Amino acid sequence: MDKSSAEAQGGQAPVVDEAYEKAVQERIRKQIAAELKLSAKQVETTAALLDEGNTIPFIARYRKEMTGELDENELRAIEERLGYLRNLENRKLEVLRLIEEQGKLTEGLRDAVLAAGKLQEVEDLYRPYKQKRKTRASAAKEKGLEPLAGWLLEQRQTGSVEEQAARYVSEEKQVLTVEEALQGAMDIIAEGIADDARIRAWIRAFTHDQGTLKTEAKDAEQESVYEMYYAYSEPVRKLPPHRILAINRGEREDVLKVAIETPVERIHDYIARKVIKRESVAKPWLQAALEDAYKRLIAPSIEREVRGEMTERAEAHAIDIFAANLRNLLLQPPVRGKVALGVDPAYRTGCKLAVVDDIGKVLEVAVTYPTPPHNKIAEAEAVFKRLIQQYHVELIVIGNGTASRETELFVAELIKKLGRDELRYIIVNEAGASVYSASKIAQEEFPDFDVAERSAVSIARRIQDPLAELVKIEPKAIGVGQYQHDVQQKRLEESLKAVVESAVNHVGVDLNTASSSLLSYVAGVNATIAKNIVKYRDENGKFRERSQVQKVPRLGAKTFEQCVGFLRIPDGDNLLDSTPIHPESYPIVDKLFRLLDVNETMLGTPELKERLRQLDVEQLAEQLEVGVPTLRDIIDSLLRPGRDPREELPGPIFHTDVLKLEDLKPGMELQGTVRNVIDFGAFVDIGVKNDGLVHISQMSDRYVKHPMDVVSVGDTVTVWVLQVDEKKGRVGLTMRKPG
Known part of the structure; x- marks a missing residue:
């Protein structure tokens, strides 16, 4: 542990002054650097940038020289560990203060707390000093039996245990027999063993490594999705995350009984080696106390802790899976330039239809009843034909919910009858469409539509621009996860929000067309500022250049710095505003253009591209007094102005006929x-x-x-x-x- 000169000595808690805080932060940075295999300088710089209020997307894109080109995943890992270790240090200081207030803080205990690397270790050390509700041990102490417990722990080789215990028999203290006196003393010893941090740590690790999770049915005759777990066992250390979460759910739904079994004798032997130092007259009572300590006090809490750790690990894995799937879904290539007919299928209430033009503007909504129980196929065909012909529809987008099968058969047959080569259909995952359609966002966007009509619009638009449409939906409702309803919801939401933020900033946002939902995920922009941007745009017309966004209410200098590089103006007054180049780098571009004897009107021309490709970036960076990574990004942006990274991915598969x-x-x-x-x-x-x-x-x-x-x-x-x-x-x- 680093100790500052101002740190208190002896058994006192450390004095938290500037020198101490500096030493602690330095140690945290070194620890993170070692864990993540990064340089201490990278961690220190990243920590400073985060503390200054910079966002992860901004740091990853525009501060590459400072961080040594760390990517978003590495930056988020630093941010997460930084938060955990800082919370850990705060908890250590709190625990030391609480123990010191009891007058029980020793130098050894203080050093042990300060050296702890996990919150669990700190809590184990604090456990003996934590205020407990009344226990058997505390009741025994009130009866004055603590000296008897101390005598037993002295492990004398001579003397009579019963005679010693008889000294504590007292009607006044409500200790009526020798047996009661000894039981109270053993309760005190048992609690002391259960509160020993080293013993708990060993048993926790042993339970994880050697324990077996066993499950059985509460009712073996009951049919359920958990039948494979009705008589199941697997080593704790080998249980995969999806199985842990499935078992947890089965237990929560009162279908399964779950327990961890461990080799109890080996645990007894370990505790005995720590407690029983020699043969003594007290050995049988000490043995009984340690067995009671494990069965009554240690085993139940350790099982909860181990299962808690298993669940935490499984949840983290499930969240990672969901996050990766969500990112890939959000970054699906948009299908541009097509008028789409969105179909929200249903039986009784009919199929809701919404025609949207090639930029997502709603042209018409309607309802038809081609599915059971109505089966009004001829009438539905007439509505579909009119909409297809009137608006030159090229793509029919069908949600995959209720009645999608029957609707798909109807659409495939209709396409055959129409005989139009350019007309195709596609089935899309409609997960979250109903959540969106009932949301405040949808109500504000389409106040005159019912929920199913809004859903049909969402279904059509999510093929045209998946990212712009899916950001309107609560991420966990999008349906690409695994056990997402079984994990800690706050952590899930934080992780998925980071994924959406990452995807939105990776692609960039058209400042003149983006919804407030989309804008709210741009680095540095919150929901209020996003709405203010849209309001300003509505009242003042299109933004002509990025600098105008500074006039938006509540969008200050720091927010402008964070967000502006991710905002695009495709047809603005400054052609650089259509690129990911940050305005702080515009002077670099000016120098570069003067060096090449070109101007911004040549942006995107073969001549400029050829000149840019021939540049020696490292040599030029020195000449322009700019970092190599920044110059590399500038040149890449100039080579591909207006590039959408999603368009490099393969597009969706369209159909004309149905497969049964x-x-x-x-x-x-x-x-x-x-x-x-x-x-x-x-x-x-x-x-x-x-x-x-x-x-x-x-x-x-x-x-x-x-x-x-x-x-x-x-x-x-x-x-x-x-x-x-x-x-x-x-x-x-x-x-x-x-x-």
């Missing part, structure tokens, strides 16, 4: 789109009602550690049919070419 489950045969080759990736495989849309499953074992001829090593949400993949279960509507697929 009964059409599928083992060995059939198909093209599909990955809809969701989970721990044990991936669900692939192959054009039938239910997505097919590619199990992890069928993803490659080589060993696959995790499906995400092979596929991502939105990938177009070639698959072969393995088996079809028509009764359950399940399709097994393989990515391993037959033969």
